Structure formats: structure tokens, C-alpha cells
Amino acid sequence: MKIFNSYTNQLEDFKPIHKGIVNMYVCGPTVYNYIHIGNARPVIFFDTVRKFFEHIGYQVKYVSNFTDVDDKIITKAIELEQTEKEIAETFITAFLEDVHRVHSMTDYTAPRVTEYMDHIINYISELMTKGYAYQVDGDVYFRVTKMKDYGHLSNRKIDDLIVGSRIESNDKKENPLDFTLWKKTEIGITFDAPFGEGRPGWHTECVAMIDDVFGEKIDIHGGGSGLMFPHHENEIAQSIALNNHNIANYWMHNGLLNIDGEKMSKSEGRVLLVRDLTVDMNAFRLFTLSTHYRSPINFTDEVLASYEKEWDKIERIYKAVYLKLDLADMLYANAKVHPDLLKIYKDFLDAMKQDFNTPNAITALQDLTKMANQMHRSKTEDEVLLSVIKVFDDIFFVLGLQVDITPLSKEDKLLYANWNKARKEKDFDKADEYRATLIEKGILS
């Protein structure tokens, strides 16, 4: 298993801290709005990472937070004349619906900032005690210059950042790069802390949560590449300051998603929400995984349409093989391995083990689709066809693809038999009628 580690900027062998267990944390959403398809990329990708680890036998502890205290939430609350809590609840629910919608698991641990206020405040207090943070007028800032290695993850130098940074009006900071740990504020929800009323900056929550939930360094920390700087850099700075480690052995960052070649932009109205997608989610999932996760991906109707077609083809043959087995009462028989199928399955695993090369994993799925079609047309034993289904099922599980199918009822089987009988007797009018019914019932396509 190879993973590209953003921290070291190289491909590395994956070695879990605890044998057979993967502890991973993925930065979750700030819940002030419905998520767009760009937000869905990490949701889909890291879900696939999780499922792959589970498929090859790991026990995965997957944690992803909800940022339910934030300026954007407060702004929204004021705008809609609701409380921050109501806004957060609304969009947490909506988020989980969307996660489910894109076929990602929702059963992970999801700590919220509001539940972690004590931890966050303690964390900040400790940073102050150790001299890594300082207080000015009720605000608390992290002293970046005290971190020798600041900028390692995002490959930046402090000097370059200072030169490049635009002049800030905030002259409270010792250094313009220092980031906010606690913010004094009069607007919106506030919390009581030793350093005054206010609310936390958003860089402390993740480290505080990881510290509490896992209690040690974790295996994988993931998120979009847009978070690498400054968010993840700041997480690392705090963790090194307090715990003397950089949080995770492997840092993984997914590339961004563009629409028609341009970045999604709320201000320019170029945003597509997950809940506004009208395409089959399997097609969307294939689209999302069709480009390697570290590369940027471009959303266009044309490309999406090709994946709709692709999924249709995959689903069609899966259902056809399933139907054939169902009619032969072979769904629960013993599958027989076939060398070509084994090779495809191995290709799939190899692709995934190579830093989650989902494009090549999908190629294996396409190979399987072709082989399934060939076998379906030829006189292949049902036991082998059953293993076709099994390989499909494995790949579907990992990639998060779902075929809606159930075994036939007795009436359906009879209907199917009648259709065949009519065709054999060349009673095509009757046959077409039966076929129409079978299609209507979703048995044929």
C-alpha cells in the first residue's frame, strides 16, 4: 500500500501505527450552507479510502468534524433571524443527507466545536502557558515565529510569506503571520474563557478533537488542498507546540474541482449544489473517481454524460447476469473462481494500493464489464457468472456504487418464462407485451 504523503512530498509505504487499524481524520464542513459538488470530492474520495482499507481487512476509525461556530454561521444566523444553533442543525442535517446522497458512509464520528469548547479553551490555555500564544485585548494569537518548521507542509518559507502577505490592518499581532486562536467579539454567539468572552478561531478545533478522540498521533489526516495552507499548517504548528508531533503520519490532500474550466465561485454564481444534481449518483461517483484524487478535476456536462453512459452499461450487465443466476436459482450457490476474473480483481487491488489510483481501478471495472458481457453471451457456467457478481460487488463496495436489485418473485419468474415462450413460438406481439412489462418492472433494461 503506497500513499503520497503531502508532508514529505513523496510516495511512501503505508504502515499503520496499530496493526490492522487505520485512524483517520478528515476536515469537515463549516455548516452554514448546502455543500456544492466541490465539497463532495473529499466526501467521496476519503469515503473510498475508508472503504478500501476496510475491504482489505483494516478496522478504520473515521472522524470528521462539524464546524458549528464560525463567522459565516453567525452572518447567516443574523440574515435568517435564527440562532446559530438552528443554522448549524439545519446544515448538519443537510450535509449528512448529501453525504448519503453521494453514497458515502454517514456512520463516522463527527465531533462539533460546540461540544469541544472546553477542550479548545484548554488547548489554547496550554499554548499560552508554554509561550506559544499571547493575548492582546481579549484576542489570543499563535506565535508562528516560535515554530522553526512552520511552512513545512505547504512548502513555504516564513520570509516569503511575510513578503508576499498584504499589509494587514490588524496591528495587534506581533507578526502578520500569527493566527487567531481566540477572538474577542460582541456579535453573535460567544463563550466564556479565562482570556475573555469570545469564540475560537477555526484552527484549533481539529487538533483539539484529534487530541481527544484519538489521544495520540493518527495515521491519516485528509482534506482538500485548499486547506493545506494555512489551516493544516496551523494545526501542525499547534500540535508540535503542545504534543511535539505533527498530528498524522500521512497527510493527504485532494485536488480542487472546477466547472467548465473555472473555479466555482459563489460570488459569480457558478456553484452547483450536490442536492441540485440530477444525474445518477453512481455516474457522479464514477466521474469524481475518474481522475486521480491529487489532480484537479473539471466538471462539464459532456464528461458527466459519458459517465452516465458508462454506469448504464455497467449496471445493465450486472443486472443481466444477476437475472440469469436468479432464474437458475444460482444466486446462493458456490462461486467458482476464474483466472481472468482473478486478474481483474488483482488489477483493481493493485490500482487502489498505488496511492488510490481510482482511474485505473475504474479501468479494471470496465474490463470486468466487458468480460461479463462476453461470458453472459457465451456458454459460461453459472458458478463462474456468480463470481462475476462477487467481483462486481467488491468493486462496487469500495467505489461506492450501488445497484438497486432484489431477487425475483415467483410471478416475475413466470412472466419472464412467458416472454421466452412467446419468443420461441414467434408470437412477437405477445412477446413485446411481456417485454414491456418486464422493462416496466425494472427486470429488463
Place this chain on the structure above:
RNA sequence: GGUCCCGUAGCCAAGUGGCUAAGGCAAUGGACUGCAACUCCGUGAUCACCAGUUCGAAUCUGGUCGGGACCUCCA
């Protein structure tokens, strides 16, 4: 101004030093077929350009052109 990424057939996309550059979509020829749908088989690129390193480069180095990101909240 600083930092960084990318440019493979009409479209999407693997491959990152070595057999004839995967795969899919589209297109096109053929096969199968009661009709329709589906499916299967065949057909396409010297890898933006130039110069170098090397026995050998799409893959490494330098340059040119083109596209994009970040340095401020951002998946």
C-alpha cells in the same frame, strides 16, 4: 512581487527513463439480432514547442508559449 501546479488523440484520462503510449466516450467499418435496445470485434496520438542529459525520454534538466492555483475565508 513571491511560491507552486499543469499542458498525452474531437472529449475524459492512465502511464513519470526502456517491449508496437492503458482504458472509456464520440466517430467510423463489421458481427450478432423477429423488431428495438444492448453487446462484441476492428480502426485513431510520437505525448504544447525548442534545446540538452542519456545507449535510450511523454517521463530528467534548461528555455519558450499556453492554462490554472495559492500568498486573504475556501474542499
